[in-house]
Amino acid sequence: MIEIHELTKRYGDKTALNQLTLTIASGQIFGLLGHNGAGKSTTIKNLVSIIKPTSGTVTVDGLDLEQQRQAVKEKISYVPDTPDIFLQLSAMEYWDLIAAAYQQSEEAVQQRRQQLVSLFDMTEHVDEPMASYSHGMRQKAILIGALLPDPDIWILDEPLQGLDPQAAFDLKNLMKAHAAKGKTVIFSTHNLDTAQQLCDRLAILKQGQLIYTGSVEQLLAQHPQQSLEAIYLQMAGRLTDDHLVDALEGEHDA
Template sequence: MIRVESLVKKYGPKTAVDGISFHVDDGEIYGLLGPNGSGKSTTMKILAGILRPTSGKVVVNGIDAARNPLEVKKIVGYVPETPVLYESLTPSELFNFVGSIRGIPKETLEERVKRLVKAFGIEEYLEQFIGTLSFGTQQKVSIITALLHEPAVLVLDESMNGLDPKSARILRELLLEFKREGKSIVFSTHVLQLAEMVCDKIGLIYRGKLIAEGTIEELKERAHEENLEDVFLKLTESKDEVFAIVQALRETL
């Protein structure tokens, strides 16, 4: 379970996250949605124990993320928006390195690596330097790395970026399987149709504030819209702007 209370993160005079609160139950997929620069990635880094909040509290499975970030890292699998990997290592070397840090027994690690590498189809890249791999393949390596220790909590920041349709479907099915296993998942994506398919609850963050939260049906009812895309645009005050831009483009064609 994840509990976020009055979370604030400032970078000098700039407030990136401004007093947001939400919770994610066991066996729940929580979609954190918002425009670029809204504070999603900052929030997720705090959930993963990577950043310290300026104020407020984040509790992950009973552990205070600010007081015990190392303990939080032990139980969280985190996939950043852009892969952050050791480019001079091969995926095989990276998996072994992470396995040693995580204290995963050798045979267990080998079995997990074999299963995940096959699922995401990167067998042919295992002995190539990570820095030479495509963005999509690096993203797969990043996802596999985050799953090796079978985390109780998943924090996935735009983890579908760069994935081919097959791999995106596999990750989607894995998320649903993790949900059935009772894991807590925080998931951000700009693919709103995907959010509709997998998320139990949505939190919409805009300019650092949580401006709406609820099930997809609750948000549709609140915004008087029929799909999540229109809900998103309306609540972030973008819908009229989008229509005006489209109309202007039509007039120039």
């Protein structure tokens, strides 16, 4: 279980995250939704210790993140919001680096690595430098690295971005299987269909504030006869401004 209590992150006068309080149970796929700049990545980067909060606490299975950071990090794997890292390494070298960071031997990871490489169609490219990869291939390489040690908690920042339909389908199935084992998946997304398809619970953020937490079904029940898109835009964004649309259409017609 992950417990976030009044988590706040400020950069000077700007508040990126304001007193976020959430409980994320084991055995769930938990989604973070919101527009760009809503606080999704800030939340994730706090959870994986890339940044430190201005105030607030995070506990993971009873371990305080601030006081027991290394023990918490060993429970977590992470996919960042961009795959453009360690590009000077081949995919195999990158995966060896990840395995070493989690203190796993070659024997311990070999079978799982082969399965993941085959699943994501990377077999012919494992010894090529990641700088030569397309965006989608880099995303697959980073995903394989994150899933390789298979810790209890997966934290994935926009993990489906850049993946082809087959890879996206396979990753969704892996996420479901991980949660079905009583483990935890936390991921951010802009895609409402993906959230509705995958999430047991979700949090919607707007300008660093939590504005909803619960299931998609509960959200739809609170707003009968409305689509998820309409509900989300009413809460987190703005509905289309008709006069702006008319003006843009007029420019196009001209």
